[in-house]
Amino acid sequence: MSIEGWEKLLDQFRTPLFDAVKYHVKRNAVPLQIPGHKHGNGLVEYKEFVGENVLRMDLNQTRGIDIIWDPTSVITEAEKLLAETFQASAAYFLINGTTSGVQTMIMSTCKPGDQIILPRNVHKSIFNALILSGAKPVYVLPEISSELGIVLSITESNLRIVVEKNPTAKAVLAINPSYYGVTSNLKSIVEAAHHNGMPVLVDEAHGTHMHFHDHFPVSAMEAGADISAVSLHKTGGSMTQSSALLIGNSGIDPLYIKQVLNLAYTTSPSYILLCSLDVARKQLATRGRQILDQLLELLKWSREEINKIGGYFAPDKVFFEESGNFSFDETKLLINVRKIGLTGYEVEEMLARDYNILIELADMYNILAITGLGERKEYLEALINALTDIARHTDRSEIKKIDAIQFNPEIVMQPREAFYSPKRSVPLEQCAGEISGEMIMVYPPGIPLVSMGEVITHEIIEYVKQLKLEKCTLQGTSDPCVNFVMVLDR
Ligand SMILES: Cc1ncc(COP(=O)(O)O)c(C=O)c1O
Structure with missing residues (x-):
């Protein structure tokens, strides 16, 4: 690594915002300002449960701690470190989830009436962003796996057809990866869109970690996308609600994006959430690869154990790649339960009721466990033991087939x-x-x-x-x- 490389790595051990807030807590200044709970004195029951530091970190525009909508010191530094970690040209902290990120991406590139090309299987936050922006959706229909009963990704060839038919569209939006972990060939999508002069916006709500290990599908910034919204709170280790907006290197003015972001940014952001972003970024940058290495090993073992039980199928990356999908994020532990004779909904219910295990989601044929940086082998052992027990007590006849819905909407009104x-x-x-x-x-x-x-x-x-x-x-x-x-x- 060059000297400059080392310097950058050393920089990533810093947490400028968190340090400033900790300094403020230690300083113990007389708090004649909001918030009115005054270090938790006015919210004792809550303070006793969560601990005093959380209440002392709950600040609002305090001297020396920078301002999110117009930062000049520690937040600027912390956001620069975040951008550098993701190889972005700029990055902004979000405390209203990736929801606010997708809204900003769409509103920064589309004016009312402009067309935007996107897969139909997007999250509701994107539909809401269409209402806010007045952009008109042009859908690329995703593939469906009849074997697993889930919606897959969009293909590059389908995207090219839609892009060529709609040359005046103002942007292409891609999902990387889907909730289930499936990805499209993002590099080719970026090429096809850029070739037609369209910027690429990426909903990476479920893909923060993918940037930090080369076993994962390519991340938006690596693929050359223009803007990406990442839920650090989902798979990057930070607190719920905290996400980031990453700006690529292809020329959209970060200051204009910031202006759009500020339209709906609260003027009272939570420093508890912001600090968690600062610390999560440091962890990803300095130890992400090592933690993810261990997580991937654990998942390899878990899939082998689950597939040995009989009746369950936990697909890996190779399965998806061989069945024509571009790639798969293996931190998503998808388990097809169809051959066990139960629906995914029934298995989810049994896991919660009889085994005290909560999974992320269920559908007709599958359950989905989402694993993360804080995973423990005993959590996955509990799941494997419960699935073994459930399999022992069912008659294992395949359930009736209800095809996943084909998305092919007739749009009558925007x-x-x-x-x-x-x-x-x-x-x-x-x-x-x-x-x-x-x-x-x-x-x-x-x-x-x-x-x-x-x-x-x-x-x-x-x-x-x-x-x-x-x-x-x-x-x-x-x-x-x-x-x-x-x-x-x-
Ligand atoms: C695919 C996708 N995009 C966007 C979002 C919104 O993210 P957030 O909850 O961080 O606002 C979600 C939330 O689950 C999601 O699943």
């Missing part, structure tokens, strides 16, 4: 227009042919089965009824039981 249109409530059974005035989704993963402005088909109604029978929790509708749906009042 999301923003549909959001502001008058609506009426209609029984689910009578919704066929109506235009949806709300989203219907399973959360997680939070991908709408139908979104605002799209036609509700018989297939969607039947699928929703099936999900309800399986006691799957549906969200997005005003009626929490989804017996009624808000449709556009035409």
